[in-house]
Each structure stands twice: as structure tokens, then as C-alpha cells.
Amino acid sequence: MSAFPDVDTIQYEGPDSDNPLAFRWYNPDEMVEGKSMRDHLRFSVVYWHTFRGTGSDPFGPGTAVRPWDDGTDSVDNALKRVDVAFEFFQKLQAPYYAFHDRDVSPEGSNLAESHKNFDRLAQALKDQQQATGVKLLWGTCNLFSHPRYMHGAATTCNADVFAYAASEVKKCLEITNDLGGENYVFWGGREGYQNLYNTDMKRELDNLGRFLHMAVDHAKKIGFTGQFLIEPKPKEPTKHQYDSDAAACLNFLRAYGLEDHFKLNIETNHATLAGHTMMHELDYAGMQNALGSIDANTGDLLLGWDTDQFPTDYYQTAQAMWMILKHGGLGSGGVNFDAKVRRESFEPIDLFYAHIGGMDAFAKGLKIAAAIRADGQMQSFVKDRYASWDSGIGAKIEAGQVGLEELQAYMLEKGQSDANTSGRQEMLENVFNRYIDRV
Amino acid sequence: MSAFPDVDTIQYEGPDSDNPLAFRWYNPDEMVEGKSMRDHLRFSVVYWHTFRGTGSDPFGPGTAVRPWDDGTDSVDNALKRVDVAFEFFQKLQAPYYAFHDRDVSPEGSNLAESHKNFDRLAQALKDQQQATGVKLLWGTCNLFSHPRYMHGAATTCNADVFAYAASEVKKCLEITNDLGGENYVFWGGREGYQNLYNTDMKRELDNLGRFLHMAVDHAKKIGFTGQFLIEPKPKEPTKHQYDSDAAACLNFLRAYGLEDHFKLNIETNHATLAGHTMMHELDYAGMQNALGSIDANTGDLLLGWDTDQFPTDYYQTAQAMWMILKHGGLGSGGVNFDAKVRRESFEPIDLFYAHIGGMDAFAKGLKIAAAIRADGQMQSFVKDRYASWDSGIGAKIEAGQVGLEELQAYMLEKGQSDANTSGRQEMLENVFNRYIDRV
Amino acid sequence: MSAFPDVDTIQYEGPDSDNPLAFRWYNPDEMVEGKSMRDHLRFSVVYWHTFRGTGSDPFGPGTAVRPWDDGTDSVDNALKRVDVAFEFFQKLQAPYYAFHDRDVSPEGSNLAESHKNFDRLAQALKDQQQATGVKLLWGTCNLFSHPRYMHGAATTCNADVFAYAASEVKKCLEITNDLGGENYVFWGGREGYQNLYNTDMKRELDNLGRFLHMAVDHAKKIGFTGQFLIEPKPKEPTKHQYDSDAAACLNFLRAYGLEDHFKLNIETNHATLAGHTMMHELDYAGMQNALGSIDANTGDLLLGWDTDQFPTDYYQTAQAMWMILKHGGLGSGGVNFDAKVRRESFEPIDLFYAHIGGMDAFAKGLKIAAAIRADGQMQSFVKDRYASWDSGIGAKIEAGQVGLEELQAYMLEKGQSDANTSGRQEMLENVFNRYIDRV
Amino acid sequence: MSAFPDVDTIQYEGPDSDNPLAFRWYNPDEMVEGKSMRDHLRFSVVYWHTFRGTGSDPFGPGTAVRPWDDGTDSVDNALKRVDVAFEFFQKLQAPYYAFHDRDVSPEGSNLAESHKNFDRLAQALKDQQQATGVKLLWGTCNLFSHPRYMHGAATTCNADVFAYAASEVKKCLEITNDLGGENYVFWGGREGYQNLYNTDMKRELDNLGRFLHMAVDHAKKIGFTGQFLIEPKPKEPTKHQYDSDAAACLNFLRAYGLEDHFKLNIETNHATLAGHTMMHELDYAGMQNALGSIDANTGDLLLGWDTDQFPTDYYQTAQAMWMILKHGGLGSGGVNFDAKVRRESFEPIDLFYAHIGGMDAFAKGLKIAAAIRADGQMQSFVKDRYASWDSGIGAKIEAGQVGLEELQAYMLEKGQSDANTSGRQEMLENVFNRYIDRV
Numbered sequence A, B, C, D: 001m002s003a004f005p006d007v008d009t010i011q012y013e014g015p016d017s018d019n020p021l022a023f024r025w026y027n028p029d030e031m032v033e034g035k036s037m038r039d040h041l042r043f044s045v046v047y048w049h050t051f052r053g054t055g056s057d058p059f060g061p062g063t064a065v066r067p068w069d070d071g072t073d074s075v076d077n078a079l080k081r082v083d084v085a086f087e088f089f090q091k092l093q094a095p096y097y098a099f100h101d102r103d104v105s106p107e108g109s110n111l112a113e114s115h116k117n118f119d120r121l122a123q124a125l126k127d128q129q130q131a132t133g134v135k136l137l138w139g140t141c142n143l144f145s146h147p148r149y150m151h152g153a154a155t156t157c158n159a160d161v162f163a164y165a166a167s168e169v170k171k172c173l174e175i176t177n178d179l180g181g182e183n184y185v186f187w188g189g190r191e192g193y194q195n196l197y198n199t200d201m202k203r204e205l206d207n208l209g210r211f212l213h214m215a216v217d218h219a220k221k222i223g224f225t226g227q228f229l230i231e232p233k234p235k236e237p238t239k240h241q242y243d244s245d246a247a248a249c250l251n252f253l254r255a256y257g258l259e260d261h262f263k264l265n266i267e268t269n270h271a272t273l274a275g276h277t278m279m280h281e282l283d284y285a286g287m288q289n290a291l292g293s294i295d296a297n298t299g300d301l302l303l304g305w306d307t308d309q310f311p312t313d314y315y316q317t318a319q320a321m322w323m324i325l326k327h328g329g330l331g332s333g334g335v336n337f338d339a340k341v342r343r344e345s346f347e348p349i350d351l352f353y354a355h356i357g358g359m360d361a362f363a364k365g366l367k368i369a370a371a372i373r374a375d376g377q378m379q380s381f382v383k384d385r386y387a388s389w390d391s392g393i394g395a396k397i398e399a400g401q402v403g404l405e406e407l408q409a410y411m412l413e414k415g416q417s418d419a420n421t422s423g424r425q426e427m428l429e430n431v432f433n434r435y436i437d438r439v
């Protein structure tokens, strides 16, 4: 029985379509830079917001109308959700999905029962993956909702909770592997602190290092060849999250000898909560060979919490896709819609509108980015701007042939440095608008 | 001739004094944890704000009345300022000062003239250091004010400007060495970008790595044994500064093999602009053996720019001193007042009020921190909170004796993790207030 | 049966006490400026956070251990809570409490049943008020949690929901009146918008005006003589709340002819979310005779949401009490702890620690404020600073005797204005610290 | 002699043009909703940023290369600037400009000399206005740069400074009148406070009320029929500006009986610094008949200061123009580019690129807004959403026919309110993108 009987598979109808249930930009087979949109974008739907989100917020309970869901945390209900989810993935033409263990599988009365539930659900997911061809972008553990994780999971003050979390990660890693998951993600939802008065930050971070090494070791043991990813976020739910931003994650990975095993899953709303643009975080991760995947959403910069809104702004999507193309694409990662409909958009159909809008915005963003690259004007500008480094004193510096003494001798003779050239920010912003206009 | 004829050396008069030109808390010889306040705090006055600040802001020119200063950038005027500065340092009982090259010495018409000016001024500083006993906490180069540095210095697109900056650093490092400076600081005032459309971030950071390695090499050559420090700041003047926060600096240092040569100079206002508390940045740097020195000031968290206000809040100073004591003190660093009087506080006497307030706030902060440590209640709370790591499964984890498999087996048998205990944040905040009350 | 068998009535033991279950500053009968602390502070405990808060947040369910609460929304459970609440109020020596209708009384299956439940609970509250002497500071309606209010209550697009909300306000106003509530509060939890694309702001605000006029009319009809209060908040849960800050509320009240009927209930955390200090909002409301009551808490300025933490910072409490004393006290209002324990502080005893800390911080704040006023130095400074307005041209301006022409003639003759004097911000901050030290 | 010999009058070449010195969207004579683009947009260039901006910032002096400007504050130099400015206005096809007195005319050694200078410059401006047809959108006084205004102008603690400011306003109002200025603006650059410890806010606001009444009275006397405008801004340069946002301004105007004489000049960057969207401030002002003019720029929401960047984002310009069309246009106001080129965009040609980009972005924004209105789908959605107010109980409420009693009776009978409908935010955001795509 269909959960969305009034919705057919969403089709590409082109920019002139007024059909709110059609793609205007996402045309899966359309080739961009020699690769299909499908393969560039690797869209993924998240199980948590889309199939477990209720619309609750700190000031009110859920509002979402989900006729297929009886609101219980039973295995039967969970199994029903699987069918609905895969109907949604298919109708949306989304090639991937992502989950936390607890999204798909209910917590049991003890660890063994939780695992048993998870096995049951994993089989259902596997069946549906085979039936539909939809694949698992990544799995992860929810190590932040249950009260046992109130003080953290890998960074808890309660060693037993670390052990519990480790047990869950082992299970989820194995199931992710079994389902062909292409990545495994760590988002440290409560790996941080509420107050330093009661916190031993060094001990907590040391334990986080141990935790991740255990996961790496176990992956090797079970033959999981997917990519490990860390998802930075600076705050919320904790006052301070250890994986604050790309830099904090990479510093941690380097400090604990984990840099060869992890890349980053960059989320737009987390980037801005940390005071960075998404474009910065992508370029920063990319230049360190650490760009793994993205959580595609948008925040509201006038609000101070993670709104996880669907992305619709072409500037943002074009900038993101530009950086992704620059750094060679997302590899085993994808464009994962870690985004939720507003509490007031409570009908099932809103889930379609929201995802279609996000997919179209990223598809147009991809085309804009490709147009920028094909045209080459912006990249040439940058290349020319740094031309002084390609010869003369610049080339010597980059070749490591000079030190402070040689540079001082050079400049004492010269007296003044060569003149600067205008940065032309305004002109470049206008040029960027050309591509917005013309795609 | 005195610049402050109406001000005698500021004396400690104790908390009951109403004299605005006396210390109420800073009592240099008072012993705290077996060391004098003077040696704990190592107060330093900054040349830039205190002797070059005019009170200008983006909406109006300077207001400061400085009768000793003729407003020109002449060497003579610069020499006069030296005498005034050291009179101020002495009357304030500040054992240290800090400068940028351009604070003390005028830019010449070419590099050679700039160096000649600097030599002349350095001699005057040296004479005053010897005459007064005031010492140089650190020197640094101003590589952000002159228009040549508009696109950055070490991270400029103009290789000649890199060479110019290198020449200045060489000179300033040598003079800092000659003056017995105990540290040398890099604050990357324009090492960042205004817009990624025109920026090759990777190339810029590679060049920054080269630049710092050159400084390290030259220090070895000239026998400079002071500590190199990087001062993080996330934004302002640029849209994005590369040395955003402690984590970004440490990741950079690790990525470029510089981690053994640099520590951090943490500034309160920069910490908060980056979304962190000062307490966090100090603990984070300290736990990685990277806490070098602090720029003591405060920001206004309802404003979004670097207000560099004088610190007067006991909560902030007590938290800072607590972390500093925890991590073994500031070593060759100090409590450096990178702070400026408000534009409306335009009289010379306001410079005294401001510094006295900051020194008293840090002195009381030191006493509060020492009281917390002597009493031990807060530290014991933390130790007890992590007790589960000291034996049993926790100890095994920390000893590296178990992996995911062992932990899963352990927890499958146990079924549930041991109960959590309350974090007691509110109680601890109340306990903290006791020390505020009782010092 | 006691819910807190291990806690006796909290007693004042003075600043030297180490007893975490004693007051160190709040001494109810101590006289300050000729009035008891009890009467100055009029402390109030909120039913919602303290007896209905679970510790849930957007990333996890509740953690709070509340042995007296069976977790259901039954009338029986609600009745049991009443006894616990009044035991808590009494043991805390809190003279007041405050509630939303839904805090104390369960939603029924229809409006009539909700009213019936409320009548039953109101009787229980009344009985306990009489038995204990604890009084109702204010009542209010929860017009934001139930899904019917998703688009607002008075500002909803659904006229029926407005009618429903009006019905609830009528009931709650009558019960507040019956319980001797001294104020009635409107906090517009969803009176705002999520997006202007779907919003008719003018129509919504017109309806809000109508709604409040209806309440005023009904109060007159039933003889409710308490004070109506509006509580400003700029955002959360909606993207934009209409009652953003004191200025927005007062502009609204003036625009709709309601300014004689309403004062403001100012909350610290809402003030800072709006970009203002609490001190500003109190002074701004007070100068317009609109300071009604305060919601005493604190936010975390590095986070962007309403953390509703308990206030413990003496600077904040002293500034607040200074403004309150300046504007003649809180009248029928009070110091209402709209504050919640952290999710990790999940034991009942944490409720005591938290409130004791807040009460002590406000009691010490009151004493600091009174010391500032008694000493008079800061007020004299301000008076002197404006002395030019007390005679000469200043007095003429304030008397309305001159216009632009006279002023120009005056100044053309004079040529330049008299010199300014220093604002002395730093000195005043130091003076403020004296009172922190000495109380 | 031309200051821009290489630039001809900027021409409309259409969206396909790659000429960075052509308009791609601004086509002055193109009709939109029956009115030319020129008359809708009424573009205005600001004298301050464009002809007095140097590129200085708090960390470095000016960088701007302006060959026509000798850098002095002489009358001769000022006269030369006039010619350059009008050449620029003409080549840009900007119909309007705006100034502060001090932008165009140097401060003299006393008030009389300042006035004399201003008369001389006003004549030059008048000559150029007549020669070119460029008109004055508004004049204003700079009452914030000179040190005399350090404590404010109308809200200073120094009565003489109020008198000085009043004299300047009188002069500037007369010259604005003489030059046919269509508005007169007050931006309270230092009308606020740095710290409440030294501030009598009530007295300051009372004086501000007196100041504005004097201006209104004088306008009547001299026959100035232009519109008075207040420009809100929440902070910077002061910690708190009294005219924080539209609501604070309107509350002030109502409190002091000035609401009939003033409208608002809304600036994008000031709106966002106050925590509002530009769209909100425009709609809020418009619904109270107070939308006078706009300062068109954009801020960087990840930075906390007024960056005054040129607007290039089509979402922002379309939203702004939508609100402006909705509220009947800007009347005597205009789209005034209170925007400056970045410090690194230091060449004269960057001034052209910047303005062309802003004009094109607003022209496209106008077309998008008109398309939204012509299509009607978004407006119909809103109308339908509020349909419950057009009949039945909604209509009775809006007609004032019912109060709490009637509504309660109605709802008691009904039991539950009618169901809500989805807010459809995501769908509407997708619809908005259609217009971005299709214009």
C-alpha cells in the first residue's frame, strides 16, 4: 500500500515547469563536465528528519501528520516505516539514504535486544535496497539522545557509557558494512561540555582518540572499506562541541594519529554556527585532502541554532558545488539532505516539496559552478593575481631557496615592494551573477 | 620633564582604599602559591594602544589628549614617547611592555631608512630598560597597517610584499633579541581573506608555513632563545583570518611541522569573537602544551568587533588565572594588556585608571583562583566525577587493553551501563561564587 | 508524604557558610533601604521549568528524575504535583509562584473538559495558597505548545484558533483573579512568523491588538485589578517574534492604544537575544513607566538560543537591582525565576541548589545596588556630567525657550562649543568593583 | 578635465553582455508596472563613501587611489571633488546623490567659517545640479565625526554641543532646501551610549525629542517641504544607538509626538545588525506608513560590524523591491547606495564596478518582484491562508463584534478549533526561485 498515492515518481520537466512536483533543474542523466548529475550529486535522504522528525521543538510537541506511523517505537512500526521510506526515496529518485541506528531500529530493553532489533531492521533495509537499487550513503550511531549519553559517549565521565557506546558502534559498523554503506560517520552530538567547572577536557579528548582508533581497528578486522567521516559542529546540544569546525577536527585527528583514517562531512548550518562560510570549510577541508561528504542544508544567520532548513539559495549551492568540483568531487560521499521541513509544514507532501527544492537548487548550483569553470574568467583572475609567485623572488621563495637574510638583502636593494593590484571583489561578485543569470 | 606630574608611583593600599590611583588588589610582593604576584602575573603594557592609540574609530578621528605627542611621525617625537612610556610603566609598576616595530619607530621612505629609524629607537628603548628595569615581554612586526600589506604579508598575492615583510621580521627579531625580549609574536592582521572568489587559500597557507620556518631558522642563527607565539583571531580586519582560534593555529602548526617552535598568545576578545570562552581557549592550549602568553582584555559579547576593553570582571579574570595556574603558569609569557581606553576617556589620567583596574582585576582573579585550588572542592568534584576511569573497565580502556569486541562482550553481559550522576553545574556555580565572596 | 524528605526549610546562614542548602545572602527580614529583602525581591518560582521541565532538548528526551511524577498528563498526577510544588516553595521560602494554565492543568479532550480540569486544579492551588501563604505572582496561558497554535494564537491565520485562544485567556484570567494573582502575563510564544512569504504581518498585528483589548475589557468586567504584562522576546520558537524587545512592545502598545493597560515583564535572556543588555531594557522600560516585573535568569552570549540558566553573576544581578531601585521597585511584579536546571543536573536536589544560587545572587545584587546608591559616587558622577543642562543655554533648551535660530545665533557668537569632559568609563567600572568587593 | 577619461556613460547592454562597464539589467526607460525603472529605483550615490572614503579601517590607513584629490581638507580640493562627483553621477546615469555637510564642505576654524565654506560649496553643487540634471535625494549633518560630538550631538551631556549641532542642522536644512533636496535625514551616529554607568538615558532622549521638534519647526519656517527621515541602526559607533531599529524609532516618534513628521530610511546592513531581515524592516515600516527611503547595501552576517558592502544578491534585492512595491513605492525616497568598495578595491574604476553591480542587482530585483506580483501565486497563497478571517467568526472578530465571552461561548459549543493548514514554507521558497530563474 502506498504512503504517497497521489505522488508519482518525480520527473524532470525543465525550468519552465510550474509543476511543484517536478524537477526544474535536476535531470539525473544530464552530463556536466563529463559526468551525469546523478553521479556528481549523489543525493541522499536522511532517515532521521524525514522519517523520524515530528516537528517538535523546545516550545511544543510534534505536529507532523504521518499516516503510516502509529507513533510507537515498536519493531512493527519501524518495519512499516522502511517501506514508506524506500517508496519516498524511489519517487524522489534519490540514489542514497543515511541513518542512525536508532532512526531505523528501536532501542531494546537491554543491549542484546537492541542488537536483535537492529538485525531485524537491517534485513528489511537490505531487502528494500535490493528491490529498489537505493543505496546506503552512510550509517552512524545515535550516541546523544538516550539519557545514558547525557555526559557524552566517547567523552563521558562514565566509563560504562563509553563501553556501551563502543558496543553500539561495533554493531552499527557491522550493519553498515553488511548493507554496503559507503561511509561511516561520527557526529559527536554530546561530545563536548556544558561547563568547564565539572569537565576534564584532556581526559575526554584522550578517550575520544581511543574510541576512534578502536573503530578504525574494527573496520580493518571486518573488512569495512568505506570512508570514516567526522562531522564538525561547534555547539548544540552542548555548550561547546569538541569537533567545532574543520580546523578543530583536523587538529584533533593529527594530534591523535588519526588523520589517515578520517575525512570530514561538512554541514552548511554547522559551518555558519562556527562563524565560517560553507565555501571556506569546503575549501579548507579540500586543500588538506579531507573533504569527504556534505550535509546539505542551510541555516538562518539571524538565528543562533541549527535550523537545518532545506537549501534553496543558488549562491550557496553554486559556491558549494564549485568547491566540490575544484577538489575533485565527493568521492564516496554525497549531497546528504540533513534538513527538515518547518514545524508548520506538517503534511507528507511537504517532504516532497522540500526535497525537490533542495535537489533543484543543488542541480542548478552544479550547472552554475560548471559554467564558472568552463568560462574560466574567475579562475584566470586568481591565477593572474598570484603571478608574482611564478617567477623571480616569488619562485625562489616557493622553491625554498631563500631565507630572511636573502630576502632582506633583496629588499634593501629594492627599497620598496612592487605595487599591489586591486582585489576587484565587487567586479568578481558581478561576474558571479552573470552565471546565476545565464544558467 | 614628567608627562604625568600629578601621578606618583601607584601603590597598593588594599581593598578598603577609595583612592582611584591606588591598587586595591595588586600587591606585587604578596605571595600566592609560593610565588609573588609580580612573578605570577608578569603584567605588560602595550605600546600600541597606550602610546599610539588616538581614539579614532571608523566614524571619527582621534580624541585623545596626549600633551607630550606632537602628532607627527618623526623620530624626535618617537624618542619623546619612549620617555613618557617608561615613566608610565614605572609609575604603574608594570614589569614588562610589548611593541610592534611601527609603534616605536617611524616608517622610513624606504626599507633602509625604516631600519635606521628602528636602530635609533631601539637604542633609546634599551637605555630606558636599563635605567628603569622594565623589560620587553615581546616584540612583533606590524605587517597589517601599511597599504603594502592590504592583501596580507606572508599570505599576500604579491611576492615582493612577502619579501618586504620578511625583511621587517628579520630586523624586528634581531632588535627583540638585542632588547632581551622574552617572546616574539605573530598576529596575522591581514593573513586571511576578504573573499574566496579572488583567493588561493592553499598557496597562501603554504607561504605562511614558509615564512614562519624562515623566522625559526633565523632565530637559531642569531641565538634568539625567546618563545615564538601565534595570536589567534577569527576575523577583523579580514573577513576570515587564517589563525582563527587555538585549534586552527595548532592544526596549521602541525600540518607545517612547526608545532615544536610555537606556542599561543591567547586574547580574551579574540576567543569570544571565535565563539569560545577564554577559559576554553586557555585549557585547550594548555592541554596541548601550547599556552604561551595572554592578551588580557575583554570584549562586549553583544557587539561583533574587537573592542579591546580593559578587563574588570572578576569571573573572567578568576577563570583565566585558574587555567593559567592549572597549566603551570605563563612561563616566559605574561598578562599583556592589549586593551585601550574608550574614545570618550580621552585624558592621560584615564590610562592610569584603566590599567589599575585591569591589574587589580587580575590580582583578585589570581587570589580567587588560588583559593579555589587551595580549598580543592571544585577539583575534587571533577576527580570524583571521572572515578569510573580509575579502575575496572575504565582503567582497561585507558590502558589500551580492550577494543570494540571486548567492550561489546562486557556490555552484552551487563545489559545496561551504570547510572549517571548529576553534573551539578548550578551547585558548582554557587561554589565558585563563594570564592568571589571570600577573597 | 514529603517529596524532599532530606531538605529542611532553607535558612540564612551568612556568607561564611559552606552549606550548599543554606542561603548565604538572602536574608528575608534584612532591611535594605527601609524595606525587607523579601519585599524588595518578591521571589517567584515558575511552575513550568521547575515542575514540568523534563530536561529534554532537541537532541534527546528528558532526563529529570522526579519520583513524585508518574509522567502522565492525568488530573491525579497534576494534583500530586501541586503538593510537591508548594512543599518546594515553602522550603525555599519563596513567597510567590507563577504558572501557565497548561503547567498546572491538563488539556482536556475538548475546551469544556480543559476548563473543568483547570477548575479542579485551581481549587487545589487555592487550598495550598491558603495553607502555606504562598501567593500567585502571575498567571498566563500557554498559547504556543499545542499544535493548534502552530501558526500563532492571537496572530494565527486560523480565526478559529484565535477564538480558542481567547476562550483560554478568559478562563485563565478568571482563575488568576480568583487565586489573587497580582499580574497577568502575555508572552507571545508563537506570535510572530517563520517566513514573510506566507505572512500578512499587518493583519496579524491588528488581530493581536484586538486580542489584548478583549482581555483588558474582560478584566474590567470581572474586577481583575492586577497588572497586565507583556514579555518581550525577539525569536525562538518563531524566526521573528512580534514582541521583540521593550521598544517593539511599547511601539505596538502605543500604536494600538494599549499603553495605559500594559507594562513589561523583562527577561534577561530575552534582552540579550535581542542584542540589548538587561540593564538597558530595565532602564528603557522604567523611564517610560513600563517596568512591571522581571524574569530572572541568564543566557549564554556565545550561544544563540534561550538557555534560561539560573542567574549567579553578581554584575548582572547588581545592575538589575540598581535599575529596579532607581525606578521605584517592581510594584506588583517580582523576581521570577524563569530558569531551568541543565539537562545533566537531573536530580531533585539540583532544583534547590539552582534556586538558592539565584536567590543569593539577587540578594547580594540588591545589597550591592543599595551600597552604590547609599555611597552616591556613581550617581553624583552622572549628575555632574550633565551639569551644563542645569543652567545657561542648557536650561533654556530644556525649558523650550530656544529653537534652531536662537541656538545658531548663540553659537555663531561663541564660535566653538565648550570642551568635553572624559566619560571615565574605566574609572566607573573600577568603582563598581569596589561595591562588589565590599558587600 | 575628466577624472575618468577611460569610462564613457554606462549603457544598458542586456544580460548577455560581458562588458563589466555596461548595465546588464538597469535599463532606465524600461517600464515595470507602468513606471520606468528610473522612477521606481531613484538611484542615489553617496558622497561620503564614494568621494570621501579612503579605505582606512581600524587596522590601517587609507589605500584608495583618487588622483583628483590632494588629500587636504581645503575648499579648493572640495570644489574639485564636486566636478569629479558629478562626472561620476552622470556617467553612472544616477539621478540622485546624497551628502553630509562635512562630506562636501570642510570644517572651518569656527562655526561662521564652516557656514561660509558650506555656502561656497553649495553654490558649486547647485551649479553642477543645474548643469547635469542630477538632483539631491537628501542632505544631512555629520554630527558624529568631530571630537565635539564624542558624547553625542542631540543626546550629548554637553549642552553647548547640542547648540552647536542645532546650528549645523539649521544651516544644512537651509542648504538642502536651497538645493531642492527631497528629504532630510537624521542618522544618530553617536546618539546612544557606551556605558549606562555614566548615562542619563531619559534626559538624553528628552533632548533628542526637543532637537527634532526644533528641526520640524524650522522646516516649516523656511518652507522646506521635503520628508524628514530617521535612519535606524542598533550599534556602532556606540555600544547602543537609541534609534536601534524601526520599532525603536517609531516608539520614540510616538512617545515624543513626532510621528506625523518623520518616516524611516531603512538600511539593509543596519537591519541585520539589529537582528532583523531587511524584508521585515521594510514591511514593518510600510505597514505603519513610515517607509521613506532605503540605504541599499548588504552586510556580512558572519561579521558583527557594518560592512556597507554593495548589494549583489538577487534574493535580497528582489525581497526589498517586493516590499517597496507592496507599500506603494518609495515616494520622495530612493535607492541610496550607502555602500563602499572594499579596502583592497582601491582604484577609481572599482567605484564603477561596484555601483553598476548594485544597480543591476536592484534592477533585476525589481523585475523579479514585479514578476511575483504579476503572476500572483504567492500573494494568492497568503490571501487564501487567511480566508478564515473573511467570514464567520473571523469576520466578527475583525469587525469588533465579539469579546472573550462570545468567543468562549462559540468555542465551548464547538469544542475544538478547525484544523490548521500547512504553512508551505518550502514550497514557497521553491516558487520564489522560479522568478529568480525566469527574469
Ligand SMILES: [Co+2]
Pocket (backbone or CB within 6 Å): A231, A267, A295, A338
Ligand atoms: Co548534519
Ligand SMILES: [Co+2]
Pocket (backbone or CB within 6 Å): A267, A269, A270, A306, A308, A338
Ligand atoms: Co545541523
Ligand SMILES: [Co+2]
Pocket (backbone or CB within 6 Å): B231, B267, B295, B338
Ligand atoms: Co592581541
Ligand SMILES: [Co+2]
Pocket (backbone or CB within 6 Å): B267, B269, B270, B306, B308, B338
Ligand atoms: Co583584540
Ligand SMILES: [Co+2]
Pocket (backbone or CB within 6 Å): C231, C267, C295, C338
Ligand atoms: Co520568560
Ligand SMILES: [Co+2]
Pocket (backbone or CB within 6 Å): C267, C269, C270, C306, C308, C338
Ligand atoms: Co527565556
Ligand SMILES: [Co+2]
Pocket (backbone or CB within 6 Å): D231, D267, D295, D338
Ligand atoms: Co546608511
Ligand SMILES: [Co+2]
Pocket (backbone or CB within 6 Å): D267, D269, D270, D306, D308, D338
Ligand atoms: Co551602514
